[in-house]
Amino acid sequence: MRHAESDSEALQERLAAFAPRVYGLLIRLIGRRDVAEDLTQETLLRAFRGLKTYRPEGKFRAWLFRIATNAARDWVRRQGRETVLSLESRRGGLPPDRGAAATPDAGLARRERTARLEAALARLPQPDREVILLRFYGELAFKEIAEATGEPLGTVLARAHRALKKLGDLIPEEEL
Numbered sequence: 271m272r273h274a275e276s277d278s279e280a281l282q283e284r285l286a287a288f289a290p291r292v293y294g295l296l297i298r299l300i301g302r303r304d305v306a307e308d309l310t311q312e313t314l315l316r317a318f319r320g321l322k323t324y325r326p327e328g329k330f331r332a333w334l335f336r337i338a339t340n341a342a343r344d345w346v347r348r349q350g351r352e353t354v355l356s357l358e359s360r361r362g363g364l365p366p367d368r369g370a371a372a373t374p375d376a377g378l379a380r381r382e383r384t385a386r387l388e389a390a391l392a393r394l395p396q397p398d399r400e401v402i403l404l405r406f407y408g409e410l411a412f413k414e415i416a417e418a419t420g421e422p423l424g425t426v427l428a429r430a431h432r433a434l435k436k437l438g439d440l441i442p443e444e445e446l
Contacts, residue, residue, distance in 0.1 A: 281318060281321060282318070284330070285314045285317055285318060285334075286314075288331065288334055289310060289314060291331075291408065292310050292313050292314070292334065292335070292338045293306055293307065293310040294407060295335060295338055295339075295403060295404070295407055295408055296309045296310055296313070296338055296341070296342055298391070298403050298407060299339070299342045299396075299399070299400065299403060300342055300345065300346075301392070305345060309338065309341045309342060309345060310338075312341050313334070313337050313338040313341050316337050316341065317333075317334055317337050320337070329410075329414050329417070331408070331410065331414070332410055332414035332415075332417045332418045333417075333418070335404060335408050335410065335418045336417065336418040336419065336420065339400055339404070339418060339419060343396075346396065386441055387437075387441065389440075390436075390437050390440040390441050391403075391437070393436075393440060394433050394436060394437070397419075397421075397429055398429045398430075398432060398433035398436070399433070400419060401415055401419070401426055401429040401430050401433060402430065402433045402434070402437070404418055404419070405430060412426050412427055412430065415430075
């Protein structure tokens with residue numbers, strides 16, 4: 271019994287350590303802080319309750335991000351429409367980057383680049399946006415993304431290629 275309690279505590283600590291990354295992924299997928307907070311809690315609860323579905327040969331992070339991605343998809347389906355909001359309609363926007371700008375001008379330039387990127391990401395279809403966010407924000411390998419999304423590796427690679435090409439068309443290199 272004591273062993274089960276320590277396993278439970280270790281899992282709670284591991285989930286708590288991943289909570290900020292899960293929240294960051296969800297806010298980028300959904301675009302609303304209030305919903306991302308709720309979905310983060312839902313994800314952590316689902317993970318805790320569903321630990322028996324975790325296969326140790328897989329990556330814990332990919333498994334957890336799959337739960338988060340599925341929670342976001344479920345929320346979108348419940349809304350009955352595309353829920354990615356334009357930057358103008360977001361309440362509070364995305365969390366600030368962790369790196370602080372050296373000058374006010376540098377901070378403004380960074381925020382403008384971030385706004386352009388967010389606007390371009392919002393124009394991608396949801397499955398393509400998920401792949402890009404899991405790759406660059408979640409720092410998952412393509413194989414892990416395939417595991418997290420439940421898609422074949424070839425589909426993930428095709429989505430990433432298509433999404434990056436579209437982002438390149440939407441944001442000229444000199445603007446980044």
